[in-house]
Amino acid sequence: MEISAQQMEIIGRQSFRNRIAYLLSQHAMVIVDPSQTPNPNSDDLEFARKIISGARLSLNPSMSIIDALMPVLISSPNVRSTVQEDSSGDAYITVTDAALASQIATYWNFFATSGF
Numbered sequence: 001m002e003i004s005a006q007q008m009e010i011i012g013r014q015s016f017r018n019r020i021a022y023l024l025s026q027h028a029m030v031i032v033d034p035s036q037t038p039n040p041n042s043d044d045l046e047f048a049r050k051i052i053s054g055a056r057l058s059l060n061p062s063m064s065i066i067d068a069l070m071p072v073l074i075s076s077p078n079v080r081s082t083v084q085e086d087s088s089g090d091a092y093i094t095v096t097d098a099a100l101a102s103q104i105a106t107y108w109n110f111f112a113t114s115g116f
Contacts, residue, residue, distance in 0.1 A: 007074045020069070021066050024066055024069070028047075028051040028052050031048035032052065073107070076106075078095065
């Protein structure tokens with residue numbers, strides 16, 4: 001199976017979606033907590049609030065911001081290399097939460113300034 005098909009199969013799994021949502025929310029909570037981030041950038045703060053509130057895309061209200069970020073995150077360097085295929089052809093992923101959290105932190109400013 002092509003890597004893109006494997007990645008989309010994984011995105012469709014609720015367990016992976018829950019991991020991404022949890023880690024995005026965890027990072028967002030650091031941004032909005034003044035004891036951890038005393039002077040957050042306004043874009044970062046606004047984006048963090050959207051993640052925490054479960055905001056939807058303005059151009060496509062049926063899709064959450066987190067759903068829109070999934071293809072970007074699964075194709076990122078820390079994640080893409082951990083997508084595998086078992087002997088029956090099913091895709092699986094071995095990425096750790098630490099690697100996912102690192103990728104979220106790396107992309108946070110890009111996400112925050114991309115108009116979500």
